[in-house]
Amino acid sequence: MKHTPLHALHQRLGAKLVEFGGWHMPVQYGPILEEVKTVRSKVGLFDLSHMGRVRVTGPERERFVESLVTCFVGKIPQSAIRYGLFCKADGNPIDDLLVYRGADEVFLVVNASNTAVDLAWMREHLGKHDARIEDQTDSLAMLALQGQESQAVLQELTRDLDLASIGYYKFGFGTVCGLKHTRVSRTGYTGEDGFEVYVPASEAERLWNELTRVGTPRGLKPIGLGARDTLRLEAGMPLYGHEIDATHNPVEAGLNFGISFAPEKGEWIGRAALAAVAKNPVRRLTGLKTAGPRVPRQGHKLFQGATEVGYVVSGSVSPTIGANIGTGYVPVALQAGAAVELEISGKRQAAELCALPFFSRTRK
């Protein structure tokens, strides 16, 4: 298992560490539901150094990434970020990612579990493009601050960059903790306002400690991947291996905002297959809510009477909603408000389909 530069620190903090995407990561430092509440009410600090970070440079960097990713790289404003996916020709994703469009680079943030696959896919398709692929996963650390106090906390350590001037899904460079030219983006995976910060691996612990020092008076706490999963689910954000995977395409997952069929984008891998799905989708991703005691989990079947109508792909206790929530796939005709039953270990529990997201401060 790989370790992030903060592994020893997590152990000192008493975190429970588990394997995640090939990394030994903190799943929680304290009670998961308390960590969720901390992010929703104050601010949480996350080590996301397991996520893959790939920098693409060279004259044909944009055309190259454009040929692989679902979103329209050429239309991303300078210093802005878009969500996209790498898909195979059948339209099913090998990963989802964020695409940062810089002045002289395209910077990609991908899932830990898929980083090796993504890199191999990119190298396989680089072909004659005049571009260079640089894996920065090990050289850079990635920390996130999420929650309403994020800006106040990070600004205390940031010079030469007014964080208020960075809009949602935009990024800039500033001096953070004395580290010049540090990438800071207003992004996250929680439905809260917040930032993701990229520093050399050797500086990760100092940045973590400084953020903790200035953030603690504002309620900052370290947050593990357990709470992060609940937060992203409440925010209706997909997780590879759940809402999307080798058999679940982004169109039926409702991720059309990350897909461009514009002719000017040109050909990209998966375009034809996804265009066909868009014309004739057979299922759709839905939210679901249950007042019952059991938590929806990936693989639970959904029923209406004797008819099996779908299945769960994610689930969690949601302290923000005050119910157990999940996502699942159902036929397109089955709308929000429809009553269904979860089948859990042979027993039924009433649930209701609902729109996504369950909660978002950034999308309202």
Add this chain to the structure above:
Amino acid sequence: MRPNDRKYTESHEWIKPDGETMVIGITDFAVAELSNGNEGDLVYCDLPEIGRVLEAGETFGEIESVKAVADLNCPIAGEVVDINTATEEHLEILSQDPWNAGWLVRIKPVAKSLDKLMDAAAYEKFLAAHKH
């Protein structure tokens, strides 16, 4: 040291003879693994119907926490004669007293031998060997 008036399984159940019947529960280790020391993390416990006949090793119920679900397995063959509905309704009992108040089911065993199971010392050794 954990109580030595009962035997233990590798899936972290305990079983304690009590007259003609035997009482089954889960260990403090199992509770801690599920709840991470936070009793509020336990969300659900599903126990069998009274009268159900169980084989040795058969799953008779489930216990669920915020992030995980664990099977409850019957250490030896027998018939369920009682269940602890208080624990089903108040999962915090499991965190507070897994050894007594937090018992889960009472069975009438087919045979009374618990020889194949671990005593407290062996269970301690088993935990130490499997510590991650």
